[in-house]
Amino acid sequence: MAKSKYEYVKQFERDDSLIPNTWLVIRIDGRGFHKFSERHQFEKPNDRRALDLMNKCAETVMTEIHDIILAYGQSDEYSFVLKKECDLYCRREAKILSTIVSLFTSNYVFLWKSYFADKELQYPPSFDGRIVQYPSDNNLRDYLSWRQADCHINNLYNTCFWALVHSGKTETEAENILRGTLSSDKNELLHSLFNINYNNIPEMYRKGSVLVKQEIDFKTLNQKGVEVIRKKKIVTILHVDIIQNKFWKEHPELNIITIT
Ligand SMILES: Nc1nc2c(ncn2[C@@H]2O[C@H](COP(=O)(O)OP(=O)(O)OP(=O)(O)O)[C@@H](O)[C@H]2O)c(=O)[nH]1
Ligand SMILES: [Mg+2]
Numbered sequence: 616m617a618k619s620k621y622e623y624v625k626q627f628e629r630d631d632s633l634i635p636n637t638w639l640v641i642r643i644d645g646r647g648f649h650k651f652s653e654r655h656q657f658e659k660p661n662d663r664r665a666l667d668l669m670n671k672c673a674e675t676v677m678t679e680i681h682d683i684i685l686a687y688g689q690s691d692e693y694s695f696v697l698k699k700e701c702d703l704y705c706r707r708e709a710k711i712l713s714t715i716v717s718l719f720t721s722n723y724v725f726l727w728k729s730y731f732a733d734k735e736l737q738y739p740p741s742f743d744g745r746i747v748q749y750p751s752d753n754n755l756r757d758y759l760s761w762r763q764a765d766c767h768i769n770n771l772y773n774t775c776f777w778a779l780v781h782s783g784k785t786e787t788e789a790e791n792i793l794r795g796t797l798s799s800d801k802n803e804l805l806h807s808l809f810n811i812n813y814n815n816i817p818e819m820y821r822k823g824s825v826l827v828k829q830e831i832d833f834k835t836l837n838q839k840g841v842e843v844i845r846k847k848k849i850v851t852i853l854h855v856d857i858i859q860n861k862f863w864k865e866h867p868e869l870n871i872i873t874i875t
């Protein structure tokens with residue numbers, strides 16, 4: 616068929632292919648979730664239902680996009696890791712990013728009622744997203760360590776802050792008490808004032824959520840009606856340390872080199 620005279624407009628499109636053989640990390644983050652969490656009366660500092668909803672959305676994304684090998688989530692953010700050799704959409708950045716962000720967001724709205732049966736969604740939430748390429752396994756591990764350390768620092772601070780506020784301090788007073796304190800001071804404050812042992816707080820709040828795929832055997836019937844065993848990958852959720860080597864050694868399928 617002859618080309619239409621309009622087709623030249625395709626020349627204006629940019630090549631946004633990501634470079635080959637690099638880990639791809641897609642991080643999405645709730646837009647204005649400070650306000651969103653207030654409007655929906657999320658529990659402070661951690662709302663289990665809100666986090667469970669985030670985890671379910673991530674699980675759906677991971678199940679749908681086969682190239683995602685690992686995901687890590689905390690607060691209103693999720694990071695998805697695509698394997699180095701991934702050729703999804705010929706590694707075109709906009710296609711990969713927009714698919715993951717929209718799939719996550721539509722699931723968030725679609726599944727809202729299953730997690731918040733008693734709360735109407737007040738307005739449509741949105742998520743931003745970016746893709747970062749990491750050339751080495753260590754870069755990828757440092758990225759994930761950075762996010763998990765961020766989860767820990769924020770959670771320790773927020774746990775102290777809301778314990779102080781719930782005990783009658785104003786938000787300004789709580790801020791002043793916590794200004795300049797070290798982790799050890801915060802642990803001590805929780806223990807001495809509120810009899811809270813920080814290590815007993817649920818691991819999901821302290822460590823965030825790690826999603827991996829596990830291969831399992833399942834029984835099914837083939838075309839002749841004979842029972843056969845097939846393999847399939849299911850997404851498993853963990854709340855574990857991903858900074859130390861232990862996790863990476865326990866998951867050789869992720870193909871991350873661990874230096875002992
Ligand atoms: N109460 C409560 N709030 C939460 C929870 N998880 C996330 N949030 C809120 O979401 C915010 C997420 O932080 P950011 O992503 O840095 O801030 P943001 O308001 O989403 O702003 P942008 O991401 O820049 O659009 C936190 O500061 C909290 O206010 C939760 O479990 N409970
Ligand atoms: Mg946000």
Ligand SMILES: [Mg+2]
Binds near residue numbers: 645690692
């Ligand atoms: Mg955030």
